[in-house]
Amino acid sequence: MAKLLIRANGPLAGTIPVHGAKNAVLPIMAASLLTDEPMTIEGVPQVKDVASMIQLFDHLGIKTRLSEDRLEMQRVRAGETTAPYELVSQMRASICVLGPLLARYHRAKVSMPGGCVIGPRPIDLHLKGLQALGAVTSIEHGYIVATTPQLRGCSVHLAGAFGSSVLATGNTLMAATLAEGVTFIEHAACEPEVVDLANCLIAMGAKIKGHGSPVIRVEGVEKLHGTRHHIIPDRIETGTLMIAAAIAGGEVRIQRACPEHLGAVIDKLIETGVSIEKSNGSICVRSNRKLQAVDLTTLPFPGFPTDLQAQMMALLSVAKGVSVLTERVYPERFMHISELNRMGASITREGASAIIKGVDRLSGAPVTAPDLRASAALMIAGMVADNQTELTGLEHLDRGYEHLEQKLTQLGADIRRVGL
Numbered sequence: 001m002a003k004l005l006i007r008a009n010g011p012l013a014g015t016i017p018v019h020g021a022k023n024a025v026l027p028i029m030a031a032s033l034l035t036d037e038p039m040t041i042e043g044v045p046q047v048k049d050v051a052s053m054i055q056l057f058d059h060l061g062i063k064t065r066l067s068e069d070r071l072e073m074q075r076v077r078a079g080e081t082t083a084p085y086e087l088v089s090q091m092r093a094s095i096c097v098l099g100p101l102l103a104r105y106h107r108a109k110v111s112m113p114g115g116c117v118i119g120p121r122p123i124d125l126h127l128k129g130l131q132a133l134g135a136v137t138s139i140e141h142g143y144i145v146a147t148t149p150q151l152r153g154c155s156v157h158l159a160g161a162f163g164s165s166v167l168a169t170g171n172t173l174m175a176a177t178l179a180e181g182v183t184f185i186e187h188a189a190c191e192p193e194v195v196d197l198a199n200c201l202i203a204m205g206a207k208i209k210g211h212g213s214p215v216i217r218v219e220g221v222e223k224l225h226g227t228r229h230h231i232i233p234d235r236i237e238t239g240t241l242m243i244a245a246a247i248a249g250g251e252v253r254i255q256r257a258c259p260e261h262l263g264a265v266i267d268k269l270i271e272t273g274v275s276i277e278k279s280n281g282s283i284c285v286r287s288n289r290k291l292q293a294v295d296l297t298t299l300p301f302p303g304f305p306t307d308l309q310a311q312m313m314a315l316l317s318v319a320k321g322v323s324v325l326t327e328r329v330y331p332e333r334f335m336h337i338s339e340l341n342r343m344g345a346s347i348t349r350e351g352a353s354a355i356i357k358g359v360d361r362l363s364g365a366p367v368t369a370p371d372l373r374a375s376a377a378l379m380i381a382g383m384v385a386d387n388q389t390e391l392t393g394l395e396h397l398d399r400g401y402e403h404l405e406q407k408l409t410q411l412g413a414d415i416r417r418v419g420l
């Protein structure tokens with residue numbers, strides 16, 4: 001079994017680049033289903049989720065070629081509109097092929113994504129968007145089946161119980177590009193990954209306005225063409241590296257970053273006592289490890305991202321004072337609390353909040369990552385714990401981070417991967 005052996009090794013120092021955003025590349029790959037022409041995506045991270053999406057694309061008749069961070073895609077077979085369980089169950093993001101398949105072929109059959117350790121992952125907003133565009137949907141034998149004679153422009157309000165939805169906005173947006181007439185998506189997600197998707201669609205010939213705001217206007221066109229698109233930097237990898245530098249201390253410059261995507265994170269880290277310098281395309285974090293407790297709430301963009309909640313909890317575990325961390329996007333996303341407590345943290349859960357009493361030190365222990373972001377949080381905690389931390393469950397880490405442990409080791413951390 002593969003595991004990481006982590007030991008505290010003093011402050012971090014150096015410069016490190018971030019990869020392209022996992023959560024931008026997956027829907028942008030799905031957008032390539034909207035055209036028969038070749039597509040090239042650059043800045044593609046080498047992560048398991050991209051590999052899983054490539055497998056799905058192979059099944060859907062798209063030939064792919066990945067060399068370093070460039071992915072070339074070209075349709076070689078048309079007409080396959082089913083995304084089967086074996087391929088979809090590995091990755092929730094594959095639901096974003098639903099809108100493009102429906103728009104292109106007027107029919108799509110996509111295996112229902114299952115539950116997930118970070119809490120329930122409903123699909124009602126995906127269906128609402130597509131139904132408003134004129135799709136008839138049903139759930140049959142574990143599959144979402146959507147059909148339509150022709151998608152038509154509409155006004156649709158995509159607010160759910162926990163706010164906007166990133167991938168439901170993406171699905172509706174992609175389907176609307178080939179619908180007849182004008183679509184208004186209200187309460188659209190404003191995340192940078194949605195903006196990147198819209199920019200790629202515009203480069204493919206789509207007519208979109210208002211992306212990045214809660215109301216997106218899409219004027220349907222008959223056809224989209226291929227393009228070359230460079231993916232935005234991964235704000236969650238950037239934030240993870242910033243938090244690692246803050247907790248371990250030292251001075252780290254993160255290159256190819258986009259500070260504008262991380263306003264809430266920068267603000268909170270400064271509140272904990274860390275110094276941050278932003279310049280065009282890079283962020284420098286300086287920390288003397290004297291961290292203060294802060295209260296924070298995760299929210300859709302531009303709020304503090306849920307995908308950095310676990311990593312921030314690891315940091316607050318050793319900050320002076322009591323922090324209250326409230327999760328407003330996935331109120332059940334707290335599986336990492338018990339693992340951090342096994343390392344000596346003092347965290348209790350009250351509904352959708354975690355109360356974190358800062359401790360002087362963490363103690364290394366065998367821990368298992370329950371999900372992707374929790375794996376990074378436990379790695380970061382291990383970097384300031386005494387003795388050795390053994391982290392298993394690396395299949396989660398590898399889904400979304402490209403060689404995170406190597407990057408941290410390059411900055412001075414003591415992390416070794418052993419086993420297979």
Ligand code: EPU
Nearest residue numbers: 023093120121122123124125126160162165166167329372
């Ligand atoms: N929701 C609904 N109905 C729906 C869809 C979502 O109620 O039909 C709810 C969810 O249960 C949640 C909230 O809306 O409470 C927001 O979920 P959202 O749909 O925005 O999540 P997503 O689009 O499925 C993406 C990222 C997640 C990230 C969230 C929130 C991808 C591939 N995934 O998921 O990333 O946490 O947005 O920012 O883009 C991760 O990278 O670790 C990860 C989980």
